[in-house]
Amino acid sequence: NAGVMQNPRHLVRRRGQEARLRCSPMKGHSHVYWYRQLPEEGLKFMVYLQKENIIDESGMPKERFSAEFPKEGPSILRIQQVVRGDSAAYFCASSRGRGGTYEQYFGPGTRLTVT
């Protein structure tokens, strides 16, 4: 059973460009979470999605960031008009059910560098 897959693993964008990060959850998992880890800081929750629904986006910046988890295909975290402060590692996790009761499995992350 393949784990959580994320691509690309490394992404370099110039300021003002768009970044698209993809996450394929583990087979059988319909709950997806995105977390961000800024350099030398802890992991911060961004958004929690189930198939076709955003359950909780309380950790997501209100502008430039969006996320989706369509019926078919991977979950996408989209960052428009990137700025240097967006440089971070972005981790996706998936679970069988709500993360408080069920364990979450994390992907290897996408390391975004904004130049």
Add this chain to the structure above:
Amino acid sequence: DAKTTQPNSMESNEEEPVHLPCNHSTISGTDYIHWYRQLPSQGPEYVIHGLTSNVNNRMASLAIAEDRKSSTLILHRATLRDAAVYYCISNYGGSQGNLIFGKGTKLSVKP
């Protein structure tokens, strides 16, 4: 945000047991206690979780105090590969789904 308290760092010798403590005095009756770890430059890795009873799996054991205000993650024989930051999590976001990570305990393992 995080309502858990862990030591900033701990040291262990290889092949010895390690006991990582965590205080979660404000835990609610239905909150699970989760442990994750993060090796350098990697994503977090699930270790173990439990509600009331002690739990064992191939990676570790979780000992939960009777009043649930504290717990201990036990690595039975530390290896160099166990050097990581260990996070104890006992509270979750408003949706009861997302994990709230604190600073964790940085475990060093000496050969």
